[in-house]
Amino acid sequence: MADGGAPASSSSLVEKQFEDFRLHLEESGSLRERIRAVAAEMESANRIMHSSLLLVHQSRSVPEVLEKAKGQIVVLKELFNRLAEILRECPGQHYRYHGDWKSETQTMISLLAFLHWLETGNLLMHHEAEEKLGLDASEFGPDIEDYLIGVCFMSNELPRYVVNQVTTGNYDCPRKVLKFLTDLHAAFRMLNLRNDFLRKKFDGMKYDLRRVEEVYYDVKIRGLTTNDDSTEDQGTTQA
Amino acid sequence: MADGGAPASSSSLVEKQFEDFRLHLEESGSLRERIRAVAAEMESANRIMHSSLLLVHQSRSVPEVLEKAKGQIVVLKELFNRLAEILRECPGQHYRYHGDWKSETQTMISLLAFLHWLETGNLLMHHEAEEKLGLDASEFGPDIEDYLIGVCFMSNELPRYVVNQVTTGNYDCPRKVLKFLTDLHAAFRMLNLRNDFLRKKFDGMKYDLRRVEEVYYDVKIRGLTTNDDSTEDQGTTQA
Amino acid sequence: MADGGAPASSSSLVEKQFEDFRLHLEESGSLRERIRAVAAEMESANRIMHSSLLLVHQSRSVPEVLEKAKGQIVVLKELFNRLAEILRECPGQHYRYHGDWKSETQTMISLLAFLHWLETGNLLMHHEAEEKLGLDASEFGPDIEDYLIGVCFMSNELPRYVVNQVTTGNYDCPRKVLKFLTDLHAAFRMLNLRNDFLRKKFDGMKYDLRRVEEVYYDVKIRGLTTNDDSTEDQGTTQA
Amino acid sequence: MADGGAPASSSSLVEKQFEDFRLHLEESGSLRERIRAVAAEMESANRIMHSSLLLVHQSRSVPEVLEKAKGQIVVLKELFNRLAEILRECPGQHYRYHGDWKSETQTMISLLAFLHWLETGNLLMHHEAEEKLGLDASEFGPDIEDYLIGVCFMSNELPRYVVNQVTTGNYDCPRKVLKFLTDLHAAFRMLNLRNDFLRKKFDGMKYDLRRVEEVYYDVKIRGLTTNDDSTEDQGTTQA
Incomplete structure (x- = not known):
């Protein structure tokens, strides 16, 4: 250590600095x-x-x-x-x-x-x-990443919604939800997700999509939908 | 769902948004x-x-x-x-x-x-x-918290330094380091540390202090220091 | 240390205290x-x-x-x-x-x-x-929190019960359980749960509810229930 | 399920109970x-x-x-x-x-x-x-167990105190602290400690005792204590 000169004053400078930090x-x-x-x-x-x-x-x-x-x-x-x-x-x-x-x-x-x-x-x-x-x-x-994660969480709600709607007799619901979710999933796929949490949440969207497809399959195979299959949406008023 | 108006255009708006996100x-x-x-x-x-x-x-x-x-x-x-x-x-x-x-x-x-x-x-x-x-x-x-953490890391280096200095015959080193570390420790104690990492690092400084005290004790008990015990520092030029 | 007065008696007081503690x-x-x-x-x-x-x-x-x-x-x-x-x-x-x-x-x-x-x-x-x-x-x-946790555990038993009842041909069971579980879930949602364990158990109830909805969906989509869809419960005697 | 009688009133009783819980x-x-x-x-x-x-x-x-x-x-x-x-x-x-x-x-x-x-x-x-x-x-x-744990924590402070006192030339300190700590350790040994945390803290007291013994040995071997060795305490006024 070089000659400290005025150690007392150095000590009080340290005290002053920590008081500022406090x-x-x-x-x-x-x-x-x-x-x-x-x-x-x-x-x-x-x-x-x-x-x-x-x-x-x-x-x-x-x-x-x-x-x-x-x-x-x-x-x-x-x-x-x-x-x-x-x-x-x-x-x-x-x-x-x-x-x-x-x-x-x-x-x-x-x-x-x-x-x-x-x-x-x-x-x-x-x-x-x-x-x-x-x-x-x-x-x-x-934040944009928070928005995207929130949208993934929203997608998690959709399979349950579809199941309950079909139970109450709204057989047209699966087709509409499927179209919405398919588009959303495609849009997400454009992104290069480097945020690990977001990427994981997006991976979960795949399961939502699959479950909605299954419900749509169930109503189709049982002939419960009467309208045409065109993915064109002809008005979306819901029960 | 209310009447969607122009769903196709809505779909292209979504695409546009995700292109911006991309x-x-x-x-x-x-x-x-x-x-x-x-x-x-x-x-x-x-x-x-x-x-x-x-x-x-x-x-x-x-x-x-x-x-x-x-x-x-x-x-x-x-x-x-x-x-x-x-x-x-x-x-x-x-x-x-x-x-x-x-x-x-x-x-x-x-x-x-x-x-x-x-x-x-x-x-x-x-x-x-x-x-x-x-x-x-x-x-x-x-960042101030990074500065404080860095100072804690620096303190971790001092016990080793003191031990090696005593080994080379610099018996006055422990007293000086002890005074420096004691003042530093007291200054830190003024702070209300809510940052968990910083608090943990500061807790570690206690062991550095204790180790330096032990080395100082060793040189004192063996009569290796010649100067008086006053904690007054009389110039800090180091070997 | 100030003059200790009567250290021997102090020592026996300590012994007496530790005997009490023992x-x-x-x-x-x-x-x-x-x-x-x-x-x-x-x-x-x-x-x-x-x-x-x-x-x-x-x-x-x-x-x-x-x-x-x-x-x-x-x-x-x-x-x-x-x-x-x-x-x-x-x-x-x-x-x-x-x-x-x-x-x-x-x-x-x-x-x-x-x-x-x-x-x-x-x-x-x-x-x-x-x-x-x-x-x-x-x-x-x-304890009230123990009661609430117990009720959450009971809810975990219901999806399995519903599945087994449907298997034995009791197609009306899912609707009844769904109504019970929906009401229970809504009642819990009134509470501001600060007990972490209880909150986690309650979060699990959501999956029970979802599973029962899925079973109800299955019996509905296959036309296995004959009664109307009203959520009004008309007598709950069970097989 | 037996006939539920008045399910609506049951539902409102549940609501009332959860309102009380809230x-x-x-x-x-x-x-x-x-x-x-x-x-x-x-x-x-x-x-x-x-x-x-x-x-x-x-x-x-x-x-x-x-x-x-x-x-x-x-x-x-x-x-x-x-x-x-x-x-x-x-x-x-x-x-x-x-x-x-x-x-x-x-x-x-x-x-x-x-x-x-x-x-x-x-x-x-x-x-x-x-x-x-x-x-x-x-x-x-x-609480008695909290008191005992606090006493163990206090014992942890003593080795450091002894070291620093010897450094400042108070060569009589180790003997006094050793007597105090030996008595305290013996008193604790009377207890059947079933509290795991307390037992662990008490185990640590052993190391404090050992360290103080070492310091006492150091001052004795170097002839730094002048008074007699009797463990009788003759007044405890401290520097």
């Missing part, structure tokens, strides 16, 4: 706690929305189910805007805390996408999700 | 590959610097060891600036990719801090690390 | 052994009851199966009252030893609930479980 | 959150007290160190009484939540016992710990 860690710790509090509320709103949507499997009227589920979109919109506001306090650090709300985002996307599909028969687009949540993409919106 | 994933994938290539070079520079510094345990002349090790600082500086340049392409996404170079940053800090301590007897401050690497903190510098 | 640990140790002995007998009674109940999957006459299984309720009642008596010796320490019998309670609840459902088509209520065991809730009864 | 789980969940908040403050007070006590290893004046550390006893006393107050809301369920504060109790006992030993040279008795915390044993005090 404040820094307190700040980022309390920021994280606030983010986690919002994420916990998101999880709760997701749970309520999920409960409402699940009724669609019990042959309840779709419009009634959708009306109830939509009530939670307002709540989620408020929560995402509260999150965006917190993140505005730490510009450029969005991804530092991203792990604390990404799972909630994925679940929410899956629910919004299922609701949107029940309503329109179409895939909820990424920009439509942002609009529903009142978010400005240039600043803060659902 | 480009987005390609871009972020290739960005990540470039970051990982830089991180691999950092790891290599760290390894060379570590090899040079290890010679200090073999009673080589400290100035000679330092000279060689410093050669790698130039390399690391160039690499960090290359990394900063890549990150300038994706503003606000620094923390998205942070996991790809944080381990290299921690190792580098531990090496720079050891080198600095050998040279000056003082702790390398965070802003000094930034200066050595020619980084502008306002834009991109070593 | 007695205390002996007592709580032997209490625990007695509790574990009762728990071991409970496990055995549960196993016998489970064996009896499993015969219901083999198209045995339900009343005969129930008669045999009910024989163990008497045994379990006696064991729970023996346990209550032991716990009366250590008032307020019920939860100290709770880990020693909770798994047995959960299994027992699942068996009682399955038996009750076979008999009545209804969910065994918590207070009904207490009555069957002759316990006084104000003093000692099955 | 309230019950909310209540116990919020109770647990309040307990955990107190436990987090205990951990923080322990951390501060530990930092103060650690200075005793750096040859600071013992009375000064003790004065500072004692400041936290007031805080801990307030926290334990707050905890006792919360537990008064759920009589007989003390042990249900015990896992949430037991680790904090163990650490606190180890710190109080070390402080007490530095001050008096004696072991902090269980009832003395209760008095320091202003707790009423008949209602709520530190």
